[in-house]
Every structure is written in structure tokens, then in C-alpha cells.
Amino acid sequence: MTLFALIFYLLAALILISTLLAITRRQPVHAVLYLIIAFLGTAALFFLLGAPLLAAFVVIVYAGAIMVLILFVIMLFQRFPRELGLLPQWGPATFLGIIFLAVAAAMVFKDPGSGIILQGAVAKPRDFGLFLFDRYWLAIEIVSILLLVALVAVIRLGKKMGAADHEAESSPPICQTGVRRDSQNREAHP
Amino acid sequence: MIVPFGHIFILAGLIFAMGLICLVAHRNLIMTLIGVEVMMNAAAIAFIASSLRWKLMEGQVFVLFILAVAAAEVSVGLALVVSMYRRTGSIDPDHYDILKG
Numbered sequence A: 001m002t003l004f005a006l007i008f009y010l011l012a013a014l015i016l017i018s019t020l021l022a023i024t025r026r027q028p029v030h031a032v033l034y035l036i037i038a039f040l041g042t043a044a045l046f047f048l049l050g051a052p053l054l055a056a057f058v059v060i061v062y063a064g065a066i067m068v069l070i071l072f073v074i075m076l077f078q079r080f081p082r083e084l085g086l087l088p089q090w091g092p093a094t095f096l097g098i099i100f101l102a103v104a105a106a107m108v109f110k111d112p113g114s115g116i117i118l119q120g121a122v123a124k125p126r127d128f129g130l131f132l133f134d135r136y137w138l139a140i141e142i143v144s145i146l147l148l149v150a151l152v153a154v155i156r157l158g159k160k161m162g163a164a165d166h167e168a169e170s171s172p173p174i175c176q177t178g179v180r181r182d183s184q185n186r187e188a189h190p
Numbered sequence B: 001m002i003v004p005f006g007h008i009f010i011l012a013g014l015i016f017a018m019g020l021i022c023l024v025a026h027r028n029l030i031m032t033l034i035g036v037e038v039m040m041n042a043a044a045i046a047f048i049a050s051s052l053r054w055k056l057m058e059g060q061v062f063v064l065f066i067l068a069v070a071a072a073e074v075s076v077g078l079a080l081v082v083s084m085y086r087r088t089g090s091i092d093p094d095h096y097d098i099l100k101g
Helices: A003-024 A028-048 A052-076 A090-110 A124-137 A137-165 A172-189 B005-025 B029-054 B060-086
Strands: none
Touching: A003 A028, A003 B005, A003 B029, A028 A052, A028 A124, A052 A124, A052 B029, A052 B060, A090 B005, A124 A137, A124 B060, A137 B060, B005 B029, B029 B060
16 A cells, blocks of 8 residues: 555545535534534645645635635524424435435446546646636536626626615615625636 | 555545535535535546546546636635625524525
């Protein structure tokens, strides 16, 4: 077992344990905090598998922007919602998840290529960027339009929310949408 | 020399199954969104592993798109959750029964 393999199994254990802790929490705040650890482990795994630029993006977008956005929204609720339990159907759900996992594992091990030992290779950020904007520039534009549409939708939802709160006032509630607009811009940047 | 290709896929499958269970079993809408995030994370790991195996950079390009789609999805989803919370005072989807006559 090489050093890289040791690092991989340690990272895999870290990601699995923190994700398992995250999905079993009742409080969303605790789940988000465990999930940040899982995403940092995922970023290290991306770095190990030769994608340093995407490792940086995962830290910035997933562990940074998205998780902080969820935490902000949880704090936006005036009185914290009481702890919600699991659905009564959590047993069959877990059973179906395990069946899915068994089928997926059988498929992976049936594949003759699954035993191939991966050789390390690194996609340098410069090469990756050149490749991306050389061949997939149209997809990048479409994704930017998607982010713009999401931005417009979120601002619209936020304005409707504010109008329901301040029905007597005629001025649009700028402060409520401003926070959301900032966080959206930060996500759209990478 | 890192690890066999199948081991990374098993890791991705385990994370995906955990996200699926979280998505289905929780009563809290924010936990449902977190489950979707976990599933997208598993898909990204599978794409990166395939990119390394076939030495093609398309896998990494797809992971970039997954990041952008996850950002858009979670922001719209959270805005909807907050909107429904303002309207009904609950983030339990069982309480969203105002259409009941």
C-alpha cells in the first residue's frame, strides 16, 4: 500500500463518518457543521485525484458559500422551528437505500475495469482553463444564464416575502433582498 | 499508483446512498436540501475518478457544472423554504395543506 492509498482510505473514512453524522442529526445547524468537514475532505480527495482547481472551487463554493447560505437561512427564521423528527417511513427508505447500494456495488465489481490501479496525474489549472474555454465555452455561457435565472427567481421570491410582511408600507423592502443578492453574486463568481 | 478504480466508485455509491436516505427519511425541508447536496457531492467524486482513469478532462468540466447547478439549486430551494415558512409557520411539508378545501 503506497502513501497515496493510505491517504485515500483515511480521507474516505473521514468523509463517510462525517456524512453519516450529518445525515443523522435532527438539528440542521449540526448537520451543516458536519457537512463542512465532509466537503473539506472531498476537496482533499479531489486534490489527491489530480484536480487542484476543482479542489479550490469545492472549498470556496461548497464549504464556503453554500453551507454559509444554509446557516444564514436557518438564522433567518425568527423563532427557531422545533426539532422535526424522521418520517415514519424511514425504515423502508433505509432499506431501499441499502438495496440500491448492493446493486451498485455488484455492478462496480462485475466491471472488469474496476480493478485498474489508477496512476496519478494532475490537470494543471492553466491547462484546465484553456481546455474549458476552448471546447466548452457555450456550456459555460449556458451555466451563467442558469445562475442569472436563479438570481432573478430568488430576488422575486424575496420581494414577495417582504411584501407580505409590510403590506401597509408602499416602499419595496430592499434590505431583505440585498442579503440574498450578495450571497448569490458570490456563488456566481467562480 | 493510488487505488483501484472500483474503490472510489464504492465510496461514491456509499455517499450517494447516505444522501438518498437523508433526502427520503427526514421531515425537515432543510435536511432534504442537504441530502441533495450530499448526492451531488457523490456524483462529483465519481466524475473526478473517471476523469483520472480515462485521462480525459471532460469529467472535471462536468464537476464544474455540477458546482454551478448545486449553487443555483440550493439558493432557489432555500428561498422557497423561507417563503413557505413565512406563509405557514412550519418547515414540515406535512403542514403544507392549505389547498385542502
